[in-house]
Amino acid sequence: FEVVGYPAPGPVAAALGRLGLPWDDAVVVCVTDERSLERAANTARAHPKVAIMAAPEFPPRRVAAALRGAKRAFIVAQHLGEPDEAIETFSPAEAAARAVWGAADAILVLDEERLSPESPHDPRWGAGWVSAWAGPSAGWAVPDNAFVARGPQVLPAEVRALILARLAPRLGAMVWEVAAGAGALAVECARLGAAVVAVDRDPDACERISLNGVMHGVDVEVVSGPAPEVLSTLPRPDAIFVGTERADIVRACATTSARTVVTAVTALDRLPAVRQALRIGGRRVDGVQLQASRLAPFPGNAFRMAPAAPVFVLWGELG
Numbered sequence: 001f002e003v004v005g006y007p008a009p010g011p012v013a014a015a016l017g018r019l020g021l022p023w024d025d026a027v028v029v030c031v032t033d034e035r036s037l038e039r040a041a042n043t044a045r046a047h048p049k050v051a052i053m054a055a056p057e058f059p060p061r062r063v064a065a066a067l068r069g070a071k072r073a074f075i076v077a078q079h080l081g082e083p084d085e086a087i088e089t090f091s092p093a094e095a096a097a098r099a100v101w102g103a104a105d106a107i108l109v110l111d112e113e114r115l116s117p118e119s120p121h122d123p124r125w126g127a128g129w130v131s132a133w134a135g136p137s138a139g140w141a142v143p144d145n146a147f148v149a150r151g152p153q154v155l156p157a158e159v160r161a162l163i164l165a166r167l168a169p170r171l172g173a174m175v176w177e178v179a180a181g182a183g184a185l186a187v188e189c190a191r192l193g194a195a196v197v198a199v200d201r202d203p204d205a206c207e208r209i210s211l212n213g214v215m216h217g218v219d220v221e222v223v224s225g226p227a228p229e230v231l232s233t234l235p236r237p238d239a240i241f242v243g244t245e246r247a248d249i250v251r252a253c254a255t256t257s258a259r260t261v262v263t264a265v266t267a268l269d270r271l272p273a274v275r276q277a278l279r280i281g282g283r284r285v286d287g288v289q290l291q292a293s294r295l296a297p298f299p300g301n302a303f304r305m306a307p308a309a310p311v312f313v314l315w316g317e318l319g
Contacts, residue, residue, distance in 0.1 A: 011105040012051040015077035018087055019108075021115075026051045026108075029172075031058045038236065039172035041066035042195035045235075046171075046219060048114035052107040060104050064095035067109065070221075075108040076101075111219065136191040140164055147212050150204070153181035155264055158292040159311050160188060166262045166315045167239040169194035176237045178227050178253060179244035183209030183220060189241075190218035197234050201226045228252030245270045251277035254316055262315040271312060283316030 013023040027047050029040040031054040044050040044067060054063055060076045067074065074095045078086045079102075090098075141161035147154050155163070169175050169189035177186040177198045186198035186209060198209045198220050206224045213220040223230055227249045240253045242263040247270075253261050254277055261283070265274055278285045289312050296306035 011053070011077065011080055014080045015075070015087065015106045015108055016051070018077070018080075019075070021049070023051075025049060027171075028053065031055060031063065037063065037066055038174075042174045042235070043172050044072060044109035045070050045174075045195035045221065046190060046193060048111035048219070050109045052109065054104065054107060056103065059101040060107055061096050061098055061101060063107055064090070064092045067092035068096060070109075071111070071113075073108075073110045073112050075110065076104050077106045077108070078102055078104055080105045114219065135193065140188055140192060142188070146216075147182045147184045147187070148208050148215070149182035149184070150208070153205075154184045155311065156292060156308055159264060159290050159313060160185060162288070162290060162313055163241060163262050163264065164188055164192070166260055166313075167241060168260070169196075169239070173238040174235050176231075176234060176240045176253070176258075178231070178240060178242050178249060179246075180209055181205055181243055183212050183222075185241045185243070186220045187212050187216050187218055190220050191216060195221075195235070197221045197223060197237075199223045199225065199227055199230060199234070231256070245274060247273040247277040250274050251280055254278050254280040254283060257318075259319070260315055260317050262313065265312040265314060266309065268312075271314070274314060278314060278316030280316075281318065283318055285314065285316045287312060287314035
């Protein structure tokens, strides 16, 4: 006789299949402790289709509580393939408020707007040769004119490249951009896979940040309000970029548990106060002055080197 084996779909494929969605472009994460829960939540904030496999001590309400405030559909699949199979959809707040849960085969966190065929986003996942998120399609430190901005709100690409190196945005990380202006660093960090919150007190700036996120196909959570007052309401950061030279805001960011706090200063007389603010909590402070000269056209089919204004990049690191 002949034995024929048919592989059974796993819980992620089965749950997404019940919803009529492909599974091979989902980011799949596991939750086994508090740190992995935090990373899973950050991944779900950043990406449109995330499947979470959680240990029994992390029931859906604990996972949902880590996603409070996120605009996501929170879907719980239980008893897949059994007579009492159930797939229920909640908001994160609704799931967190439900006290009693059975064992979950899989938890799906979906950004239904970005998954819609009519979405203006270019999600940059499911690139064909690799499942799930494939990273940015055009590198980082994109051209200065790739953002909608008012005046000199966007740091030069050469400066952003160094700041990104210090922030180290990646899948599972949470990055804040405080006093974000156009949100260029927030968008850059989101393009590299991180969950991002951009804070600015100017409602017009918040609109520009949202627009830049859409233009670059990434999800940036925008918080309109004054810093440092609103910072206590945000998810715990792994890294922060401070887009202002105000020492009180730099100091408030330095008091968080973020691994790295980075800022850019153009006024030389403000360097001492900003450096002192970064030293809060025993941070090691370092910095560099950057001045790039770019090729510029010159009459007669020639070119010249056009120097940009110098920028001082400072950072404070824990550990």
